[in-house]
Amino acid sequence: MDTIERIIALSDAFGPSGFEDDVAAIVKEELSGYDLVMDHMTNIRCEKEKDSDKPRVMVDAHMDETGAIIQAIKPNGTMHFIPLGGWSASSFPSSPFLIRTKDGKKVPAVVAQKPVHFMKKEERNSSLDTADMVMDCGSTSKEETEALGIGIGSPAAPDVKCRYDEERGLFYGKAFDDRIGVSAAIDVLLDLKDEELPCNLCGSFSVQEEVGERGVRANAAALKPDVMIAFEGCPADDTFSEEYMIQAGLRRGTMLRHYDVSMITNWRFQKLALETAAEEGIKVQESVRSGGGTNAAAVNVAEGIPAIVISVPVRYIHSSNCWCTLEDYECAIRLAEAICRKLDWETVNRL
Ligand SMILES: [Zn+2]
Incomplete structure (x- = not known):
């Protein structure tokens, strides 16, 4: 697939945390030229060179997305659910969903809350709670829902x-x-496959990031990286912020994060990334986040591995309807590739 077809396919793929199989299938297809390993969590990993003593640079992206898991089926056929990952409850109502059945089919459902016509006056202004919502696949009984293969x-x-x-x-x-990061990691691995690099490029496609950076730990333990680059789709802040506070706007380039609540980025590595962007004329944005958290943090604290996060701004992440641009994506790839061309032992040892 070309990059645009791949981004579309990855975005469409069904893959809430813990159920990333469809995404993994695309990664395997796209990187069939690599010797890929898939573990029992569905993490995928690879390395460019076998038996190399070059520094190991792990390029990671997580395959999972925020979703939900069915908790119980009510007698009327609707379902209680638990969110997977960091949703705002207000992003759920009226959203169309697909529920994966026991035999792998996808059944359409909508997230419903009590219709406005039936709300008491005080309910209309009360704050939302997913415990008061249901998934509704249009059935009229528990038996009908179960017959679809949902449980x-x-x-x-x-x-x-x-x-x-x-x-x-x-x-x-x-x-x-x-998934924008998954495609970026694929592009980097494909672009650099036959290029002589000062480092050994390692690919990491990890699961269950949205529920606490779980899969990446297994990939890092297996790949034993010396350096990590995490690709992320990060929350764009250009629609509800003052101009001076915009640090991840659409069409302003890739975003390098100095700080979030999970990691203070190794400043020497961050400096290398910013200098590389300047040399290459790549548009970058810098940010300091009051929340957030990425796979880079899990690898960084595990063995003190220098890690940076190269992000593509995405409007309204952790909701069903998002925007991002090809130009920001291309900045992210170009920057990661330029950094990989620099990461010899001497450079890595200085980080
Ligand atoms: Zn993410």
Whole structure:
């Protein structure tokens, strides 16, 4: 697939945390030229060179998306659910979802809350809670829902089709956190496959990031990286912030994060990344975040591995309807590739 087709396919793929199989299938197809290992969590990893003593640079992206898991089926056929990952409860109501059945089919459902017509006055202004919402697949009894193959533990993800506006270089869709990063990691591995590099490039496609950076720990333990680059789809802040506070706006380039609550980025590595961007004329944005958290943090604290996060700004991540641009994506790839061309032992030892 070309890059745009791949981003669309990855965005469309069903893959809430713990159920990343469809995403993994695309990664395997795209990187069939690599010797890939998939573990029992569905993490995928690879290395460019076998028996190399060059520094090991782990390029990571997480395959999972925020979704939901069915907790119980009510007698009327609707379902209680638990969110997977960091949703705002207000992003759920009226969203179309797909529920994966026991035999792998996808059944459409909507997230419903008590219709406005039946709300008491005080309910209309009360804050939302997912415990008061249901998934509704249009059935009228528990038996009918179960007959579809849905049960306790069935996973669900937003049902949104990705669209690309070629004139504007603009993607609309779901799950760009972190499928845009998955595509970026694939592009980097493909672009650099036959290039002589001072480092050994290692690919990491990890699961269950949205529920606490779980899969990446297994990939890091197996790959034993010396350096890590995490690709992320990060929350764009250009629609509800003052201009001076915008640190991840669409069409302003890739974003390098100095700080979030999970990691203070190794400043020497961050400096190398910023200098590389300046040398190459790549548009970058810098940020200091009051929240957040990425796979880079898990690897960074495990063995003190220098890590940076190269992000593509995405509007409205952790909801069903998102925007991101091809130009920011291309900045992210170009920057990661330029950094990989520099990471020899002497440079890595200075980080
Ligand atoms: Zn993410």
